[in-house]
Amino acid sequence: MSGDHPSLAAFLDCGPAAEPAFTFDGQAISRADFAWRVDQTTAWLAAHGIGRGDVIAVWLVNRLEWLALLFAGAKLGAIVAAVNTRYRSAEVAHLLRLSGAKLLVVQASFRSIDFAAILAGMDRRAVPELTQIAVVGAGKIESTWPGLRFDAFERAYPPATLPPQDIDAPVLLYTTSGTTKGPKLVAHSQRSLAGHARAIATALALSPQQHSLLAMLPFCGTFGMTAALTFVAAGATVHVLDAFEPAAALRALVEHKITHGFGSDEMFRRILALTDAPRPFPHAEVFGFAAFQPGWREFAETAAARGLPLHGLYGSSELQALFSIGGKGAAFADRIECGGQPMSGEAIVRVRHPETGEVAGPGISGELEIKAPSRFLGYFHNAEATRAAVTADGFFRTGDIGRLRGDGSFIYETRGGDAMRLGGFLVAPGEIEDELKACAGVADAQVVAVEIDRQPRCAAFVIVDTDTLPEPEQLIARLRERLAGYKVPARIFFIDAFPVTESANGVKIQRNKLRALAMESIAGA
Incomplete structure (x- = not known):
């Protein structure tokens, strides 16, 4: 492994290291x-x-x-x-x-x-x-x-x-949506990137000659970039897919005798579906996954029976991916839960009680707050959002709900707020709603997450302008030109008014009622 200097350049001055450093489309x-x-x-x-x-x-x-x-x-x-x-x-x-x-x-x-x-x-x-x-x-x-x-x-x-x-200046900006209307830019320094990569390499006990990574996640996101930097820091070989494709991933796993990989449960599901071999990956050691699809626990059992050891993960753009992982020594049910033990021994995870606002003990669900060397510098050019996201004592308010275990590990339970997980990405409803409201004939719009054919999608409710009545197909075509495909609503429903509730803080739209209405309409179609 390279020296202790927390810069990316130090990765290039490794001691003992495997060759090649990378393979890209077969090129070493x-x-x-x-x-x-x-x-x-x-x-x-x-x-x-x-x-x-x-x-x-x-x-x-x-x-x-x-x-x-x-x-x-x-x-x-x-x-x-x-x-x-x-x-x-x-x-x-x-x-x-x-x-x-x-x-x-x-x-x-x-x-x-x-x-x-x-x-x-x-x-x-x-x-x-x-x-x-x-x-x-x-x-x-x-x-x-x-x-x-x-x-x-x-x-x-x-x-x-x-x-x-x-090494403490911004060097890499990731995008994140959170619960705002448009993506914010998460700034990381060389210290946070390099330090986190080394912490993961140490926690996983990576060896240059024994271990290798299949990089099948995009470098544009923290999930893909963090994994790649970790194996570069460890001096181990990184086998890179230009984009995920199950057949190419299967071929690389077998031909290169890959020991480590990270992805979503759906990615691993699609890879295993392509082979009838009872235990196709005898060299597999740690395959970390984020659970996005229904039935992920049952799939993890199937994968384990076929020799693919899945470990639950936790991370975010602000904390970087692979922040924590289910440990090898943990019971299977605990190992596959999202969360686990932080990779860095300096990381501190606490839970804020949702009602009392006090720091809660083990077993109590609340908002996860985390302080760690991997934490971001802040939101680029957005000091106000940064102040709102970080406590006075330096903990990042994740917006995620979870609980601590007695052994110091934790369990991620769900995302707080209204953010949606679509296509493996966290998406703010407001981002899609703003594009809809820019369409001719749309007076207002609300977007909610739904499940269609066991896939996470979104549905839109639209209040139309009295002068024009757009067709759903026209709105979808417009959004396809403006947004990534996974953000385009699977269904668009016209509605006269949104269900609302009065509170001390004003009128709030009841997204749960909209979600129930969407699922009822989809089920009856």
Whole structure:
């Protein structure tokens, strides 16, 4: 494992380490080759005017360039804003505007994703700070912004003059929705990223020669990035999928004798469904999962019987993924619950009683509050939201409901508030509602989470304008142009008024009644 210096650059100065460092689509990348590519990318960024404090937005699938840009940005003191590859024009514009990104690095297309077409639907006036767009790989993007090619691996640029390292400055921005109307940007430093990666590597007792990771989650999110950085820190090999595909994941697990992987229960369910082998992964040691689908406990039992050891996890953009895990020594029922033991011995988890407001003891459900070295710096350019999210004594108010066990571990029970889990992502209803209310003929809208064919989806209730009556198909088509597919409502219902209740704090819409009405309508269809 690399030294104790809490920077990303220190990962490249590992002691004993496995080779290769990565495989990308069958291409082996040695550690020396990766370090060279980071240096080349650093020079490329500097040559195009990127320096300390500048924001680079990265809109790529899992490519070598993604990681090279992060490590290079850290060397220059720049900040990388991670853009979800499933975002569409409204979401990308929001992130670029909020981050103040100066440069956007993107690929022209990937499978069914036409990044160029999405950019074409974005108004340049909405993102005034963006000055240029760089294209990675084949293809072109026609836009009103000045364009250039990312050719750092093909052409030599003058070596960059590096500023003194500030490992406590922002270096990576994740997006999170929480319960607000639009995504906030969660800022992490090199200290929080590198320190957390090393803490996980220590907690999992990773060995460079014995262990390897299948990276099948997107680098644009903390789940995928944290796992990748952990194995780089440990000096172990990372086998990367550009995007999750069950057959490719199965092939990699078998051919490379993968020992570790992280994903959702649904991802592992789809992988196991492709093989009839009774125990297809004899080298599997720890496979951490987040439970998103109904019946996940039964599936975990099935997976265990077939030699796939699943461990429950907990994390968030603010605390980073893999914050905690169900321990190997725990009873099976406890091991698979989301939560577990924090990876860092310095982390403190407490529960705030929902009625008394006091810190509660073991067994009492309440809001989880966490203090840990992996905690974020704050919400980028949003001091008010940061103050609201962090207690006076430095604990992050997670908004999640859970309870402590007597042994110091904890159980995550549910998400507080109205946030929805769709497509594996936490989504704020207000984000979808705002897009609906921007449609012709819509006076107001409310969105709730529902379950359709055992899949988490959302349904929308719309109050129409008296002058026009839009068709549901028109509204859905509009949203498909503006939002990621998992955010598009599966059903749209027209309603005369929303059910409300009076309280001391004013009138509140009863989302539970809307959810029940939606499920009743879906069941009767």
